[in-house]
Amino acid sequence: MNIFDCIVIGAGPAGMSASLTLGRARRKIAIFDDGTNRNRVTQESHGFITRDGITPHEFKEIGISELRRYPSISFYKTTIIDIEKSENSKLFTVETSDKQKFHAEKILLATGVQEEFSVPNIKEYYGKSLFSCPYCDGWELRDQPLVVIANSEEHALHMAKLVFNWSNDLIVLTNGAKLSLVGANELIQRNIKVLTESIKSLQGENGVLKGIELASGEIIPRTGGFVVPSFYRPNKFAERLKCEFGENGEVVTDGNGRTTQKGVYIGGEMEKGGPSSLMFAVADGSKAAFSINTDITVERF
Ligand SMILES: Cc1cc2nc3c(=O)[nH]c(=O)nc-3n(C[C@H](O)[C@H](O)[C@H](O)COP(=O)(O)OP(=O)(O)OC[C@H]3O[C@@H](n4cnc5c(N)ncnc54)[C@H](O)[C@@H]3O)c2cc1C
Numbered sequence: 292m293n294i295f296d297c298i299v300i301g302a303g304p305a306g307m308s309a310s311l312t313l314g315r316a317r318r319k320i321a322i323f324d325d326g327t328n329r330n331r332v333t334q335e336s337h338g339f340i341t342r343d344g345i346t347p348h349e350f351k352e353i354g355i356s357e358l359r360r361y362p363s364i365s366f367y368k369t370t371i372i373d374i375e376k377s378e379n380s381k382l383f384t385v386e387t388s389d390k391q392k393f394h395a396e397k398i399l400l401a402t403g404v405q406e407e408f409s410v411p412n413i414k415e416y417y418g419k420s421l422f423s424c425p426y427c428d429g430w431e432l433r434d435q436p437l438v439v440i441a442n443s444e445e446h447a448l449h450m451a452k453l454v455f456n457w458s459n460d461l462i463v464l465t466n467g468a469k470l471s472l473v474g475a476n477e478l479i480q481r482n483i484k485v486l487t488e489s490i491k492s493l494q495g496e497n498g499v500l501k502g503i504e505l506a507s508g509e510i511i512p513r514t515g516g517f518v519v520p521s522f523y524r525p526n527k528f529a530e531r532l533k534c535e536f537g538e539n540g541e542v543v544t545d546g547n548g549r550t551t552q553k554g555v556y557i558g559g560e561m562e563k564g565g566p567s568s569l570m571f572a573v574a575d576g577s578k579a580a581f582s583i584n585t586d587i588t589v590e591r592f
Pocket residue numbers: 300301302303304305306323324325326327328329330331332333335336337338339369370371372401402403404417418422423424427428525526558559560561566567568569570572
């Protein structure tokens with residue numbers, strides 16, 4: 292039988308750091324990953340001390356190779372499609388897309404989030420010329436003619452103010468959303484142009500942005516920029532396991548990765564339902580692992 296102390300779903304920074312902590316604590320771990328991490332579209336990850344500029348692929352390879360040093364950790368490259376726990380069982384059962392079943396006392400959900408965009412063909416440029424996190428990619432775009440694409444006043448103001456630190460040659464496009472006079476003035480005072488017209492398409496080659504075509508046919512020349520997408524959890528595992536949710540749809544936790552459901556833990560971007568960073572995700576995963584190991588220790592001692 293495939294019985295483990297803990298099953299970790301997702302080998303992003305959160306899942307890998309949790310598995311490392313648990314493996315080193317001599318726990319028997321199965322970690323699953325299907326390669327759908329949202330940062331796979333980019334060539335360089337920045338800001339992770341000791342690994343600044345590494346490719347997401349290499350980051351994962353190094354992580355998995357470190358996990359392989361611990362005999363109690365098993366890594367599976369496959370998709371988990373379901374998790375369940377019957378009332379009279381101590382064990383959760385997870386099922387893979389190739390119909391294998393694995394069982395564990397504890398489950399760590401670390402499957403990240405995904406983006407949804409309202410602009411046509413933006414995915415051709417996302418991760419190459421357009422990004423969502425200035426802390427991650429602002430340095431590489433510094434002093435360039437940049438666009439901020441955000442379709443709400445709150446997001447437009449927040450992102451434009453932040454990005455202004457890296458380049459003051461900025462144009463804000465709201466793709467059809469209106470801005471209040473007060474909001475627009477805050478930007479205009481800094482010589483930031485605000486255009487509320489719908490975006491027809493992005494133009495360039497091989498992900499290198501050259502301009503943005505508006506509905507009117509006007510082309511705004513820009514070499515890169517930042518976009519504010521919507522974020523969503525890519526599965527219903529937390530719902531399936533009857534975790535509690537907060538008013539903004541976030542999974543309720545104790546701040547250390549424990550959900551309200553006994554035996555179910557959560558870490559990384561999946562916990563918040565929104566974006567963070569490699570560093571934050573690693574810390575979240577590690578925190579959840581400390582909780583998992585503490586709970587196993589107390590329950591079994
Ligand atoms: C374009 C872009 C650039 C970025 N650049 C940076 C940067 O420079 N610096 C930085 O710090 N951060 C950067 N980030 C953010 C960073 O990638 C995330 O904050 C971080 O990866 C979140 O870690 P996580 O472990 O929570 O989730 P993820 O890294 O998304 O990992 C989740 C994992 O779960 C797996 N998974 C999902 N569902 C299943 C399933 N059903 N079965 C099996 N496996 C599953 C996926 O394959 C994935 O590997 C960037 C993000 C993007 C999109």
